[in-house]
Amino acid sequence: LPEEGEDSDAAGSDKYLLKQLENEKARLLSIKESRKLLPVYQYRDELLKSIKDNQVMIIVGETGSGKTTQLPQYLIEDGYTQEGKFQIAVTQPRRVAATSVAKRVSDEMEVILGQEVGYTIRFEDKTTPNKTILKYMTDGMLLREFLSDPMLSKYSCIMIDEAHERTLATDILVGLLKDILPQRKDLKVLISSATMNAKKFSEFFNDCPIFNVPGRRYPVDIHYTLQPEANYIQAAITTIFQIHTTQPLSGDILVFLTGQEEIEKTRDNLEEIAGRLGSQIPQLMITPIYANLPQEQQSRIFQKTPPNCRKIVLATNIAETSLTIDGIKYVIDPGYVKENSYVPSTNMTQLLTVPCSKASVDQRAGRAGRVGPGKCFRLFTKWSFENELELMPKPEILRTNLSHTILLLLSLGVKDLLSFPLLDKPSIQALAKSLENLYILGALNSKGTITQLGEMMCEFPCEPEFAKVLYSSATNGECNGVLDECLTVVSMLHETTSIFIGPKKEASSRIVSEVSSDHALYLEIYNQWAKSNYSRTWCQDHKVQYKTLLRVRNIRNQLSRCSKKLGLVTQNETGRKNLPVSTDLVNNRMVKAFITGFPMNVVQLGTTGYRTVGKTNGGLDVSIHPSSIVFQNYKEKAHKPCKYVLYQQLMLTSKEFIRDCLPITHDEWPLEMVPHFFK
Numbered sequence: 001l002p003e004e005g006e007d008s009d010a011a012g013s014d015k016y017l018l019k020q021l022e023n024e025k026a027r028l029l030s031i032k033e034s035r036k037l038l039p040v041y042q043y044r045d046e047l048l049k050s051i052k053d054n055q056v057m058i059i060v061g062e063t064g065s066g067k068t069t070q071l072p073q074y075l076i077e078d079g080y081t082q083e084g085k086f087q088i089a090v091t092q093p094r095r096v097a098a099t100s101v102a103k104r105v106s107d108e109m110e111v112i113l114g115q116e117v118g119y120t121i122r123f124e125d126k127t128t129p130n131k132t133i134l135k136y137m138t139d140g141m142l143l144r145e146f147l148s149d150p151m152l153s154k155y156s157c158i159m160i161d162e163a164h165e166r167t168l169a170t171d172i173l174v175g176l177l178k179d180i181l182p183q184r185k186d187l188k189v190l191i192s193s194a195t196m197n198a199k200k201f202s203e204f205f206n207d208c209p210i211f212n213v214p215g216r217r218y219p220v221d222i223h224y225t226l227q228p229e230a231n232y233i234q235a236a237i238t239t240i241f242q243i244h245t246t247q248p249l250s251g252d253i254l255v256f257l258t259g260q261e262e263i264e265k266t267r268d269n270l271e272e273i274a275g276r277l278g279s280q281i282p283q284l285m286i287t288p289i290y291a292n293l294p295q296e297q298q299s300r301i302f303q304k305t306p307p308n309c310r311k312i313v314l315a316t317n318i319a320e321t322s323l324t325i326d327g328i329k330y331v332i333d334p335g336y337v338k339e340n341s342y343v344p345s346t347n348m349t350q351l352l353t354v355p356c357s358k359a360s361v362d363q364r365a366g367r368a369g370r371v372g373p374g375k376c377f378r379l380f381t382k383w384s385f386e387n388e389l390e391l392m393p394k395p396e397i398l399r400t401n402l403s404h405t406i407l408l409l410l411s412l413g414v415k416d417l418l419s420f421p422l423l424d425k426p427s428i429q430a431l432a433k434s435l436e437n438l439y440i441l442g443a444l445n446s447k448g449t450i451t452q453l454g455e456m457m458c459e460f461p462c463e464p465e466f467a468k469v470l471y472s473s474a475t476n477g478e479c480n481g482v483l484d485e486c487l488t489v490v491s492m493l494h495e496t497t498s499i500f501i502g503p504k505k506e507a508s509s510r511i512v513s514e515v516s517s518d519h520a521l522y523l524e525i526y527n528q529w530a531k532s533n534y535s536r537t538w539c540q541d542h543k544v545q546y547k548t549l550l551r552v553r554n555i556r557n558q559l560s561r562c563s564k565k566l567g568l569v570t571q572n573e574t575g576r577k578n579l580p581v582s583t584d585l586v587n588n589r590m591v592k593a594f595i596t597g598f599p600m601n602v603v604q605l606g607t608t609g610y611r612t613v614g615k616t617n618g619g620l621d622v623s624i625h626p627s628s629i630v631f632q633n634y635k636e637k638a639h640k641p642c643k644y645v646l647y648q649q650l651m652l653t654s655k656e657f658i659r660d661c662l663p664i665t666h667d668e669w670p671l672e673m674v675p676h677f678f679k
């Protein structure tokens with residue numbers, strides 16, 4: 001079918017449709033042929049034999065050799081799904097990888113995405129019961145499946161892909177799999193990993209075999225800067241134009257940046273410069289890729305570069321191993337990555353931009369050598385590479401808040417956390433801190449056993465803190481009756497990074513002239529949109545991303561369904577009918593509900609500004625981020641700052657910033673709502 005926006009006259013004609021069909025046929029045919037050209041194809045039979053002979057196998061191979069897309073198809077062809085009796089699951093650390101690979105494989109198998117081949121990511125399930133035999137999913141989703149099916153009985157094969165990424169969910173998954181293997185003798189487990197870590201995985205699974213798929217890789221010339229770069233974005237832009245103006249046009253550029261903001265800033269900059277240069281330089285096709293990028297824009301990175309044009313892919317480290325983009329000849333690598341970092345002694349999680357590991361930058365450089373000899377421009381010094389970079393990235397389990405995971409394990413009946421099989425064990429201190437957090441939330445009792453509330457929190461497809469907010473907003477006498485509002489805000493908070501078109505301030509002033517918190521703003525946006533009958537035009541008029549709100553609505557539906565299932569009732573059925581529907585009252589109750597879920601995220605006003613509170617994690621100075629409504633209210637509208645403010649995100653850039661803030665309008669509320677923490 002014609003794409004939206006294409007000339008409708010031409011699109012409607014038979015000739016046009018026929019031509020489209022021809023193109024599609026040619027495309028599918030070439031996809032089929034190209035399957036045989038991938039390095040894994042030569043090893044197909046050997047691989048299948050080895051899988052037959054071993055319950056667990058590690059598979060190592062160059063990125064792009066066909067592990068993710070081909071292996072599961074070989075398994076189907078070899079009868080592992082037994083005509084639909086069993087499924088094959090392939091886990092990915094990233095949502096984007098799960099969805100885009102599923103799309104590719106459904107194309108290769110010539111089936112409709114969501115039928116035989118589908119994907120499951122949080123808040124989105126594109127599979128069909130009794131039909132889907134191959135399911136790509138995030139590692140976190142398979143982890144959740146253990147809750148309902150602890151033996152994973154519907155699967156005959158599990159492929160843990162990109163295991164070297166060592167996400168928390170992957171680490172826990174391999175532990176759980178190791179546990180059930182003796183009871184599921186028929187289950188096949190494939191662990192796919194880049195070369196780093198392969199041996200570690202093999203040892204973990206009692207020295208299981210490692211299958212190596214030799215890849216093709218052309219030499220990559222590595223260039224370093226002579227001096228450290230103060231501004232790597234500027235340096236990256238300069239390098240892009242240097243390549244673009246001096247090197248032959250055949251050969252696209254891949255730039256590794258740390259996140260959405262950086263990527264969008266760089267894109268704007270590039271477009272501005274290219275616009276100024278006009279026809280003096282060949283055209284650029286700038287394609288960003290990051291986790292929050294709307295799905296329909298993600299596929300652009302795979303589009304063929306038009307003639308007389310160079311594709312510039314601006315990517316997060318998602319392009320390091322999970323996605324393969326053909327045609328890349330130049331890699332520009334500033335050498336940074338954004339990483340969560342949790343400090344148990346302060347109970348703080350920060351998203352930090354840190355230097356990559358050696359393993360990562362080598363992996364990145366390799367992306368330039370897939371189609372032919374390539375070049376990699378590292379925007380740091382050779383000395384730095386040799387002396388400053390860590391050998392390997394630090395596994396997430398060693399740098400994250402473990403509350404969620406511990407709750408899940410306890411709910412799965414794992415009693416002794418210390419003896420649970422793990423590739424790397426978190427520190428006792430980190431474990432203790434997470435247990436304490438769960439106790440404060442009421443998920444564990446003082447003996448460390450999981451409570452009914454804790455079990456309930458596990459059922460929610462969101463963090464336990466958010467689940468607690470929803471629970472309180474329905475059941476707590478101090479703040480019940482606002483479940484509907486809290487469902488909306490919690491859903492919006494899952495998507496806050498991509499709600500607005502352009503600056504948040506500009507968009508929000510179009511929506512509401514005065515609002516007390518970011519939470520209230522999100523609620524207002526959603527409610528107005530709902531009132532407009534979820535219209536696209538309303539979004540355009542108010543500079544809000546329509547697609548994002550559609551996702552929010554979807555999240556909200558799921559959370560709402562889950563609440564209903566658990567017996568939490570919405571306003572219409574509770575004491576809300578005795579409650580005047582005044583915005584203030586609703587807002588107050590919402591604030592209280594959020595305090596019960598995030599007592600650790602409450603900061604207190606001191607003489608120098610806001611500071612974190614609590615026995616162990618108090619005393620850190622934080623500033624309200626300029627993008628927050630609360631910042632505008634306090635700084636620009638000179639509202640009197642509240643003694644306490646609750647935040648959803650803490651980030652470290654030039655200083656410690658808190659984002660998505662909710663002023664607590666009554667000083668006594670923290671102590672009233674969570675006495676065992678605030679006393």
Ligand code: ADP
Pocket residue numbers: 038061062063064065066067068069070100101104302321322324326
């Ligand atoms: P691996 O998992 O070993 O890194 P993949 O199975 O992901 O390799 O990719 C194999 C090949 O399939 C890639 O080299 C690329 O040419 C092609 N490919 C994969 N995903 C896509 C996609 N979404 N669009 C187009 N081509 C793709």
Ligand code: MG
Pocket residue numbers: 064067068069161321322
């Ligand atoms: Mg892969």
